[in-house]
Amino acid sequence: MADQRAELTWRDGQIPVSDRFDDPYFSLQNGLEETRHVFLAGNDLPARFAPRFRIAELGFGTGLNMLTVWSAWEISGQTTPLSFTSFEAYPMGRDDMARALDAFPDLTPWAERFLSAWQGGACDLSTLRLEVIEGDARKTLPAWSGQADAWFLDGFSPAKNPELWGSDLMQQVADHTAKGGTAATYTAAGFVRRGLADAGFTVARAPGYGRKRHMTRAVKE
Template sequence: MQNQTADVSWRANGVPVSVQFDDPYFSLDDGLAETRQVFLRGNRLPERFEDGFHIAELGFGTGLSFLVTLQAWRLAGISGHLMFTSFEAFPMGWDDVSAALGAFSDLADLREHLTNHWRPEGGRFQIAPDVTLEIVVGDARQRLPNWNGCAHAWYLDGFSPAKNPELWEADLMRAVAAHTAPGGTFATYTAAGSVRRALDAAGFDVQRVQGFGRKRHMSVGTLRA
C-alpha cells in the first residue's frame, strides 16, 4: 500500500497543524524550548551522549526534535557517531518540512542537514560523517516490533493520546521497551494516566514531572533492570 503523506494546515503564527489529527506539530508557545525541555532534559541529554548513542522516536513530524538533538550533539563536542531513528506514518512533504523549520532562526545553520536529504518515502540518510538519520515510514505498531535496532533514549512524540490513541497503545509501549538498551530512557510531553500505566507495565520506572508551558506535567522514565 502506498504511504500517505501528511496533510498540513498553518496557523497565523506559522505553526503547522496536522489535518489528519487536528493537532499542532509543536508548542504554540515555543516549539524550540519545548523540545529542549521535554526530549533533551527529559532523557538527561546531552550528559549521556557518547560514541554510538542511539535515539529513537515515535513521530518525526517536522524534524524539529532531530535538529535540536543534532545541535546539542555538536555543542557537546562528542567524538564519535550518533544514530537517530524515527517512525512516522504520515511524513511531511519537503516544502512543509522546509517551511516549518524556517521559523527557527536558532537552527538556521543546521536546517540543510535535513532538507538536503529529506524525502517522504523515508530511508537511511548519512546526514554528516558523525550522524545517521533513519526514517521508518508506516504504522509503528507494525514496523517497530520487526525493527532490529535498540535505542538508548526514546522520544515519544506522537500527537495527543486523545487524538492519536494508536501511537500510545500498550502493545506499542511494550515494543518500545523491548527495543530499549539496559538503563535506557524515554521522555514524552504527555502525562496521560493510560500512557504512564502502559509504560510502567512495559517495564519502565515512570515519573510524572513538570511539563512545559501550559502543560502542567510530562512523563519520563528509565527501563528497569
C-alpha cells in the same frame, strides 16, 4: 513506504497543524524550548551523550526533535555519528519541513545541512545517521532490530491519536530499549504512564513545559 502523506493547515502562516489529527506539530508557545525541556532534559541529555549513542522516536513530524538533539550533540563536542531512528506514518514533504523549520533560526545551520541531503528514508550526515521508517509503528517497530538508549515519544495527542500510545506499542518501546535506557514524552496521560510501567519502565511525572503542568519520564532499570 507509507501509503499517505501529511495533510497540513498552517496556523499564523508558520505553525503546521495536522488535518488528520487536528493537532499542531509543535508547541504554539516555543517548539524549540519545549523539545529541549521534554526530550533532551527528559532523557538527561546532553549529559548522557557518548559515542554510539542511539535515539529512537515515535513521530518524526517536521524533524524538529532530531535537529535539536543533533545540534546539541555537535555543540557538546561529539564527533562520532549520533544514531537517530524515527517511526512516522504520515511523512511531511521536504518543502513543508523547510517552511516549518524557518521558525527556528537557532537550528538553521543544521536544518540546511539536513534538508540539502534529505530525500526520505535514510540519511548520513557525518555526525548523524538518520533513518525514518515509514508506516504504522504498530507494525514497523516490532520488525525493527535496533535498540535505543533514549526514546522521544512524540505522537499527536493521546486523545486524538491513541493508536500511537497503546500498551502493546509501549511494550515494543521497552523491548527496543537498552538496559538503563530512558523515554520521555510531553503527555502525562494516565493510560500512557500505566502502559510504560507495565512494559517494565520506572515511570515518573515531571513538570511540563509552558501551560502543560506535567510530562512523563521513564527509565528501564
